[in-house]
Amino acid sequence: MPKDYYKVLGVERSASEADIKKAFRKLAHVHHPDKSNGNAEKFKEINEAYQVLSNKEKKSQYDQFGSAFENGGFNQGPFQGGGFDFSGFQNANVQGANFDFDLGDIFSSFFGGATQGRSRRRRGSDIQMDIEITLKDAAFGVAKNIKIRKQDVCQDCQGTGAKDAKSFSSCQQCKGSGQISTTILGQFRTQTICPSCQGAGQVIKEKCSNCGGVGNVWREQSLRVEIPAGIDDGQSIKLSSQGNSGPNKAPAGDLYITAHVLPDEHFERQGFDLFSEQRIPFAIATLGGEIDIHTIDGQVKLKIPSGTPSGKKFILRNKGLTKINSKNRGDQVVSIQVAVPTKLSKKQKQLIEELHHELGQESKSWW
DSSP: OOOOOHHHOOOOTOOOHHHHHHHHHHHHHHHHSSSTTOOOOHHHHHHHHHHTTTTTHHHHHHHHHHGGTTTTTTTTTOSSSSOOOOSSSSOOOOOOTTTOOOOOHHHHHHHOOOSSOOOOOOOOOOOOEEEEEEEHHHHHOOEEEEEEEEEEEEETTTTOOOOTTSSHHHTTTTTTSSSSEEEEEEEEEEEOTTTTTTTEEEEEEEOOOOTTTTEEEEEEEEEEEOOOTOTTTTTEEETTOOOOOGGOOOOOOEEEEEEOOOSSOOEEETTTTTEEEEEEHHHHHHHHHEEEEEEEEEEEEEOOOOOOTTTOOEEEEEEBBOOTTSSSSOOEEEEEEEEOOOOOOOHHHHHHHHHHHHHHHGGGTTT
């Protein structure tokens, strides 16, 4: 019975190349014959589907001819067997019914193999930590001293994990190559990192007494971190190679520091702009005057024109936060709130009534 390759990979007919590749990798990882719970037949089936759907020409033919595709002569490659076509792979050498080639990118992505030379060593794990900063720190940037507990290179063995230089011997499983070759389905070969030596090609006969052979130890370290100006709440900075050290001199991971900007009593942040409110006396709103405004840089003078209503906004240019990777700054928007007196003396009331009477109908425009 003809197979529905889309169902085999679990994707829709409208799936993109990336979706098809992602589905294949996921299923291949589960059913690979080298795994303890692998399924060679299932692996062959999904590989067959992938060879068709990942090839634009074959996919077009399959979509057009459907069930006739398998028997329509469209899949005639060097190996014919129910549509299972190896002709798309590189480095394929036809030797009767057997094939010997390296799957490279596909299998190395989930088995850790390498296409050429010594396998790449497993790097150390990344570290994520949080740090609190003030709004002013975020505006101008700040240097912070932090303490972090992480795996660091063992000083006794310099990360080798061995007691001394004579404590190594060639790995018997991979014969010093660091890789293991595996033949799948009798047709092609993959290379994976040797599980005994983790790709090093040699094993330790006598381990370092300080680190127990892993090459690193837990240690508390102090670091100086430069927080860039303009960083937003929740953003992270990356410190390369400042994570945990890898085993046996493998590269270290990275350190990611997430900044949390504390609330500020004076300002509300929106992007690189700052928003604030300023209460002014009724008399200054009416007659005009000059007031002090609190900015992230300190106090500045702001001229208030006569007749300023409550809610009027003034923009202070370049008084906001520094923009990341730039010398430019955002603005500060000041919203004026007029403080209307609620408790007046008898004389004050009399004076306001006299003013109201003198202004007459004009007072309706501002009263």
